[in-house]
Amino acid sequence: MPYLSDTMQKEEAVFFRIFRLHPERDTKPYFQEYEIPFTRKDLTVLEGLYYIQQRLDDSLAFRSSCRAAICGSCAMHINGKYRLACNTPILKLKTKTITIRPLSHLPVVKDLVVDMKSFWEKYEQMKPYLMPGKPSPAKGEQLQRQEERGKMDVLVDCILCACCHSSCPVTASHEKYLGPMAFLTADRFVSDTRDGAREERLAMVNDEHGVWRCHTVFNCQEVCPKDLDPSGSIAHLKREIIKNKIQQKCL
Numbered sequence: 001m002p003y004l005s006d007t008m009q010k011e012e013a014v015f016f017r018i019f020r021l022h023p024e025r026d027t028k029p030y031f032q033e034y035e036i037p038f039t040r041k042d043l044t045v046l047e048g049l050y051y052i053q054q055r056l057d058d059s060l061a062f063r064s065s066c067r068a069a070i071c072g073s074c075a076m077h078i079n080g081k082y083r084l085a086c087n088t089p090i091l092k093l094k095t096k097t098i099t100i101r102p103l104s105h106l107p108v109v110k111d112l113v114v115d116m117k118s119f120w121e122k123y124e125q126m127k128p129y130l131m132p133g134k135p136s137p138a139k140g141e142q143l144q145r146q147e148e149r150g151k152m153d154v155l156v157d158c159i160l161c162a163c164c165h166s167s168c169p170v171t172a173s174h175e176k177y178l179g180p181m182a183f184l185t186a187d188r189f190v191s192d193t194r195d196g197a198r199e200e201r202l203a204m205v206n207d208e209h210g211v212w213r214c215h216t217v218f219n220c221q222e223v224c225p226k227d228l229d230p231s232g233s234i235a236h237l238k239r240e241i242i243k244n245k246i247q248q249k250c251l
C-alpha cells in the first residue's frame, strides 16, 4: 500500500473509499472511490469530503458545521477509528487510501449521515441542566470555589460527537444501555457543587441499563477527540452509588 510522507508532492493524489447508502434507492450499501489532489500538507479529511461534494459528486451526504472540532457534527469512522473529520489531517493517516464509514449503532439516513435520535434521547434522559434544589441566593450568582470548578474541568468539554457511543461494544448490543456519553454527562452534574439532584442523578444510572453494564473496555476513552475519560466517569459514578448506599445504611 502506498504511504503518504512529508515529502509527498502537491500533484500527488489520495483516494477516499466512502460508504454509500441511499436507503430509498439502494438495496445494500457499497463503497465508492474518489481521487483527491493532495494540495496542502495540512489538508483534512473534511476538506477532502468537501472537494468531492463540490467538484466530483454532489450526491455525497455528510454532516459538518464549525470545522474547528467544536460542534461534534463531523464525527465518522476513518481508517479504523472514530474521529472528527475536521481535525484529522490526511497526512496523519499515513496511507493514500482512506476508508470512511458513518458512525456505528445509529441508523444511516444517507451515506455518512446517521440518525442521532436515540443518542439525543439518552442525553435528555440525563437532565443535562442544573437542578439547584435550593433557592438561588438573593443577590446574584451561585458561586463555586476554584477547586470545585477544577473538578469539572475534565467533564465539561464534551461536544456530543458520539464517537464514544459508536466505539462502545455494549452500546452495540444493548439498545437501552445509556452509554459513555450519558455517564459523562451524569458525572458532570454529580460533580457540580451547585447541583442539588445528586441522589436523583445517581438513581438514573444505577439500573440494568446503567453503569454496572459497562465492560470496562476503554474504547470510549481511547476515541474521545477532546481527550475526555467517560470510563473514569463510570468508575466515579459507581463509587458514588456505593458511598450513597453505605451512608443510607448508617443513617
Ligand code: FES
Pocket: 063, 064, 065, 066, 067, 068, 069, 070, 071, 072, 073, 074, 075, 084, 085, 086, 087
Ligand atoms: S465540523 Fe464541527 S466538530 Fe468537525
